[in-house]
Amino acid sequence: MLEISNLACSRGDHRLFSGLSFALHPGQIMQIQGANGSGKTSLLRTLCGFIIPDEGTISWCGENVRDMGEEYFARMMYLGHLNAIKDELSALENLLISAALSGVELKEADAILALRRMGLKGRERLPAKVLSQGQQRRVALARLLVSNAKLWILDEPLAALDVKAVALIQELIAEHLTQQGMVIFTTHQPLDVAGMEMRSLSLS
């Protein structure tokens, strides 16, 4: 369970948000809404521990995430604006390396299956630089398939994706939620997850 209490964050002299409190329980999904520059990405990056909040605490199952360190990182996965894909490596190599980094033992056959499910059949061994923007995003999203993290923090996961891929992501999120996972995300596109109550948080 992720608990945020009285969180405040600023960039430079500008206070983005303050007094933010909410809790996310297993099986719950939350959308962060707000205009450009309202602090959505900053909030997500704060949850990842990149930004130290001005005030307030973020705790995971009652323990402050700053004290948990690597133990917290093992339970969450973050997908940001940047794909974290190396142009020189193939889609398969990219996925295998990022899985190994996040401590997941992934067999090559499973990685190929994950990439195929993301609609990258036949492109597994192509260098990422010849893939389109949307295909690179799919390679990045394939990490969701092979991760065993409980908490997914997704920043604009649908950017550059086509209709089919959006449907696939909705399916993945629904699967993750039924397995008692948690999702917190931002998007400017509508995202419907079947049978789940969508909570939303507005930053202004």
Add this chain to the structure above:
Amino acid sequence: MNKLTQLLILIVRRDLVLAMRRRADVLTTLIFFVMVVSLFPLGVGPEMDMLRKMAPGVLWVAALLASMLSLGRLFSADYLDGTLEQMLLAPQSLSVLVLGKMISHWMVSGLPLVLMTPVLGLQFDMSVQAIGVLMLSLLLGTPILSMVGAIGAALTLGLRGGGVLLSLLVLPLCIPVLIFGTGAVQAVSGGLSVSSHLSLLGALLVLALAFTPWVTAQALRISME
């Protein structure tokens, strides 16, 4: 196999594969080193005595500058494509990860310089013994340059004009390495024992191995904010 060793091997292999697929970057460092060193005999003139005396200093300074040249790339590529974010979020020791990046950086930018040294030493009419000691001192010293440089590279990450700032930060810290490195070669040419210089270089290397990965990891976390 131990998990940390596995992580270390993973990072070193990944960075070496990346370097092999982007060979131009590796070659520029090496060619820069060869060029700078070769300019001296041309500029100073063919006076063997003077060249022989200058050789260790010239080679060492050129190695220092060449390693500065390649340091900018140590973290910046990973920073720009978001891989570094993922590395900071990896549920594994960031210090070990950073150590892996340092090792691969040295293998790509420091080791080729060491291997190139005999050829360049001949240009300066160095004795075989002096070349041997020079290679040994470079072998001990260039990893320190990569490791100390990594701290600077982490601190200047994402800054505009970071490259120059990086050199200004790191070069003064490398002075001891330069002094002991060239000192060893001068000692062997003067018929003295080299062991004191080399053991001091070795001590610096151990010290750097122990502390720089952790310091660099902290610097990366600061730069990421």
